[in-house]
Amino acid sequence: MDIYNKGGASLVGSKVFLTIVSFVFFIFALFAVYFFEGHVKSDVLGSIDQEFTETQERLKEIVTSSIAESKSDLRFLYSTPPISGLPRAEFNDGIDPYDGTTYNQWKERLETIFIGFMENNLAVEQLRVIAVTAEGRELIRVQRVGASVEAVPDYSLQAKSGEPYFLPSSQLETNQIYMSPLTLNKEFGEVVFPYQPMLRFSIPIFSDKGKRYAFLIMNVNANALIDNLKRTVFNYSDLIISSSEGDFVYHPIEEYQFSRDLNPEITWDKVYSQKVQYQDSIR
Known part of the structure; x- marks a missing residue:
């Protein structure tokens, strides 16, 4: 009886151990996946940031x-x-x-x-x-x-x-x-x-x-020039060209384009809350 119980206890203990091992492995797997996804996200964001920086330099050039x-x-x-x-x-x-x-x-x-x-x-x-x-x-x-x-x-x-x-x-x-x-x-x-x-x-x-x-x-x-700039921008991003006065020269929304001459009431400040620091020597 005792042997059976021990055997039973041993068997149950083995199941518990296996369950714990499985749980620990599952937690580790989740952590590994989370770490991998986080690493991938970090790499992707870093890559995108690098691409945007390079694109900005190409546009300026x-x-x-x-x-x-x-x-x-x-x-x-x-x-x-x-x-x-x-x-x-x-x-x-x-x-x-x-x-x-x-x-x-x-x-x-x-x-x-x-x-x-x-x-x-x-x-x-x-x-x-x-x-x-x-x-x-x-x-x-x-x-x-x-x-x-x-x-x-x-x-x-x-x-x-x-x-x-x-x-x-x-x-x-x-x-x-x-x-x-x-x-x-x-x-x-x-x-x-x-x-x-x-x-x-x-x-x-x-x-x-x-x-x-x-x-x-x-x-x-x-x-x-505008077509050349458009070709340089990634297909997952949009090109916006604005003057230092805030009017739009080019915009993916067609009715915003050439707003100085066609729609003077449409300006960067009216459309976006984010302020822009303009590059010098473009004017």
Whole structure:
């Protein structure tokens, strides 16, 4: 009896031991799974954070490179002979005292240079010379018309003193370059459709004696830049481009896009509670 009981007790003890071992193993397994999941989550979050950091650097590099290229193009155009010939002729009764070239000849030569440049630089939508006067009248404008590039006749040139870029462009010092915020292109005060998001780069033109004359301004279509930025962002994240004033340039919600021109009441502060610290040198 006792042996049976002992045997029974021993048997029960074995079951209890097995149960305890199983329970301990189960707890260990749960802990291992929890530890593994936590480790995986940590690795994934770390990987995502690293990817976002790398993406941010790529986005910044794309924008910086694009801006640098546009500035280089503008300086190249600024270095062409008609840029200095125009004010010499303008301030000498229409005749350049340096070589006798007339104002109209310099104008036609610059238009030819602009046309050739734009035919080989598809992102450039307009090249203009705008007088620094109260009216701010365009002196030269070359623009895209369908598939062609054309010089605009004098009777179609516009006054631009009311445009946001006019004042800062007319106050630039020698060799300084102004870059405008990214906005939609307008003609005669109306937004052009299909939409043309534009960055404008300008550089001042002075006479040989240092008299302020005009500024050269280049309109660059930013669609290719925006598309490039969109391709760089992961498919599980969204790209939002906002100016330092808080308006949206690009947003995954279509009606938020180009809010400065289309929906001025839509701003970052109205949509999001999180504040943003803007990078410098983007404007």
